[in-house]
Amino acid sequence: MDVHGQAATIPAGGVLLPADLLVPAELVGAVLFAHGSGSSRHSPRNVAVAHQLNRAGLGTVLVDLLTAAEDEMDAATAELRFDIGLLADRLAGTLNWLATERPFGAAPVGLFGASTGAAAALVAAAQRPDLVRAVVSRGGRPDLAGAALDRVRAATLLLVGGLDEEVITLNEQALGKLTSRAELRVIPGATHLFEEPGTLDQVAEAAVDWFHDHLQPQPTPH
Template identity: 80%
Template sequence: MDVRSSAVTIPAGNADLPADLLVPAEPVGVVLFAHGSGSSRHSPRNVAVAHALNEGGLGTVLVDLLTPDEDEVDSVTAELRFDIGLLAGRLAGIVDWLAAERPVGGAPIGLFGASTGAAAALVAAAQRPDLVHAVVSRGGRPDLAGAALGQVRAPTLLLVGDLDEEVIALNQQALGQLTAPAELRLIPGATHLFEEPGTLEQVAEAAAGWFHDHLHPQPARA
């Protein structure tokens, strides 16, 4: 499939964030990625999932949620990677940019979050209920979204390795607090990072199916 790639800078609050935009012809939706703690837009697992989504006709946005200066501080203190409020605010700002600038036209927006990025994605979805139409979490910590879980309206898929027992328990707790349509799905033979052969491919397939089922073109505004 022909996929157009471009490097962009996205304003989000008080930060200008570098991002990689991958857009197939006539995308059926666009998925904004929220990477996990200590990672970046170059996360090999998220890049692999993004390419699989592109093959399925979905646009993707891979973005650094911290500025270079913040990332330098975080590499020493590890404090910002767990600042869910900060990360969610940045994601919400990017969602606003996607809706206003329309770099992928009017394609409906979904969020894909990994690890702590899943919590930020869910908080952002709660903050932008009219713009975010589906959420997928990979090995996520949705429990860190706190009270925002009950405010999420977007259908949410929680993907966890079936060998990742601690995170399974945390996702089960979060599932009970979600009021939107939600599902917890276990990936057989996978640990937390989905490094086992074939497991990341299962994540990509499940995510693509979820987004195709729940991202639908929105009616034009009058």
């Protein structure tokens, strides 16, 4: 499939965030990625998933949620990667930019979050229910979204590795607090980072199916 790539600088939360956008020629929807602890828009796992989404007609936005200075500080202190409110505000600002600048036209938008980024994605979805149709979490910590969970209206898929037992428990707890359509799927034989052969492909396939199901255009009321 023909995919057009472009770099962007997105104003969000009072800072400028570098981002990479990929826009398939035949667009079904768009997915904004929220990377996890200590990661960036260059995360090889998220890039691999993004490319599979692109092949399925889904545009993608890979954005650094921390500035270069913040990332340097976080590398030393690890404090900002757990600042879910900060990350969610920047995701919400990015969603506003997508709605205003419309690099994907009127295509519906979903969020893909990994690790702590999954919590930020759910908080942002709760803050912008009009802009987020679906959320997928990969090895995420949705429990860190706290009180925002019961305000999420987007259809939510929680994907966890079968060997990631502690995170399975935390996802089960979060699932019980979600009031939107939500599902937990365990990928057999996978650890937290889905490094085992074929497990990340299963994540990408599940994400493609979920976004295809939930990023369909809404019927116009008569």
